[in-house]
Amino acid sequence: MERDIGARLRYYRERAGLSPDEMAARLEISATKVRNLETATNVIPIALLTRAARVLGVTVGDLYGPHDPVVGADAERTRAAHAVLSHPETRALIEAYYAAPESVRETFSGLLKSLAGR
Numbered sequence: 001m002e003r004d005i006g007a008r009l010r011y012y013r014e015r016a017g018l019s020p021d022e023m024a025a026r027l028e029i030s031a032t033k034v035r036n037l038e039t040a041t042n043v044i045p046i047a048l049l050t051r052a053a054r055v056l057g058v059t060v061g062d063l064y065g066p067h068d069p070v071v072g073a074d075a076e077r078t079r080a081a082h083a084v085l086s087h088p089e090t091r092a093l094i095e096a097y098y099a100a101p102e103s104v105r106e107t108f109s110g111l112l113k114s115l116a117g118r
Helices: 002-015 020-027 031-038 046-056 060-064 074-085 088-099 102-116
Strands: none
Touching: 002 031, 002 046, 002 060, 020 031, 020 046, 046 060, 074 088, 088 102
């Protein structure tokens, strides 16, 4: 479990654009300790995990979460998708889409696919 939390901690740190040194400074610990936490060399105390989540703008649940962080080549696409999906207009459109009857959703989906050339 610590390995998973460490991987998520690293993912969210990198997503926030922080180096291990910058993260360490914000947490008031050494960069070596940050690296050890990310590689599961150390057990992460909950107080430190809570501070790290606050620094990274995520919840402790995100660090414990059931999902695996996206790394490597997919990370940039994930960041771009997150930016689009977190936009208020996107949420409003999705909510309106699912509030519509299924027949309307099918027609709308067909229209969008047609306009997109798919």
